[in-house]
Amino acid sequence: MNRAAFVQTMIALASASLGLVAALAWNEAIKATLAMLGLGDSLAGLYTYAIIATVVAVIVLSWLGRLASRVGGEAAFTREAEG
Template identity: 40%
Template sequence: MIDTFIRHSEHQGAMSFKVEVIEKISALITAAFGLVAALAWNGAIQELFKLIFGDQSTLAAMLVYAIAVTIIAVIATIWIGRAAAKAKDEGKPAAK
């Protein structure tokens, strides 16, 4: 009986470890794709700034770029968070 319990516990531990490894790899791959997308957007936004403001590589121009991108990122993060919360609430059963 104890042997059965130990084998079951070892099996559960191995499955739990396997699931945890898969979840971590999934998170890392997702983060990697996010970084690639961020770098692509960074290049596109830099070119847009060059088109609008000219080829300025001064500290002031870089600060304006960094501030603008930060503001856009904050607004997008808030917007996406609200959309995710709304979708999550829509998936819940109605309270009686």
């Protein structure tokens, strides 16, 4: 077994898992905030939540894209057909 590939895979899986946990935590925080503002499960609240989630996703993905372009480098994994 390739040790580097194993470590890279474990890092990718841990990152995805922790990202999911963080996303669920933000989900609950935003829902609680909207409920405190009286927008809870109303249609306006659901649209507000969807807009907030979309804006945050776009900002984070844009920032990560810029970071990736500055860092450069090679992909962590290559398919055997490419190698």
